Amino acid sequence: MPSGRTHDRITLWSLPIITGLSFGLVHSTHLTLFVSGGFLFGGLMFGPDLDINSRQFQRWGWFKWLWRPYQTSLHHRSFLSHGPIIGTALRLLYLLNWLAVLAVFGLIIDELLGLELSVLGFVASLWRSLSLHYQEVIALLVGIELGAMSHSLSDWSGSAYRRFKTKGLSSLLPQIKLQRRQRKSSGRSTSSKVVSPTSRRRTKK
Numbered sequence: 001m002p003s004g005r006t007h008d009r010i011t012l013w014s015l016p017i018i019t020g021l022s023f024g025l026v027h028s029t030h031l032t033l034f035v036s037g038g039f040l041f042g043g044l045m046f047g048p049d050l051d052i053n054s055r056q057f058q059r060w061g062w063f064k065w066l067w068r069p070y071q072t073s074l075h076h077r078s079f080l081s082h083g084p085i086i087g088t089a090l091r092l093l094y095l096l097n098w099l100a101v102l103a104v105f106g107l108i109i110d111e112l113l114g115l116e117l118s119v120l121g122f123v124a125s126l127w128r129s130l131s132l133h134y135q136e137v138i139a140l141l142v143g144i145e146l147g148a149m150s151h152s153l154s155d156w157s158g159s160a161y162r163r164f165k166t167k168g169l170s171s172l173l174p175q176i177k178l179q180r181r182q183r184k185s186s187g188r189s190t191s192s193k194v195v196s197p198t199s200r201r202r203t204k205k
């Protein structure tokens, strides 16, 4: 698994490629900015390694505690944190959950102290502007997912390279294929043991 520093370097070095590709696809500097911004955020702060005490986690500063329950409920490098789409989707849902908690907390304070903060009004206007700027939202989400995937891909290729160096090419074959092959060969050996002279006679008839 590459170190946090290497992950940061991969994110920064891939940024021009992601920017170039997205501009080539959407032909809009405005949307490309959102993709690139999302990519940086996904790679440096909102990536899969929020499931441990990582650089991404440290960058949340005062808000690090937000990710404590996430870390305790997920295994490091589990499919739910490092998997494609599911990892980012789950982290976004998790963060939205916290925002909902904060909104409810704000509502209670608003009610108790009569501050007229209009938390609901703020949430409604936020939702309205998000739905009006849905293209920017999609571009940002794509960027975040690409940033997270650049991390997961470098994790997987790093460990695959290490396995290849220590155990050779066979270690890169999917485990299921290997297990199936082992089962087949063990089945063959047991069936050859089962064939008794009488059964051989029976088949001859």
Ligand SMILES: [Zn+2]
Residues within 6 Å of the ligand: 048, 049, 077, 082, 151, 152, 155
């Ligand atoms: Zn990782």
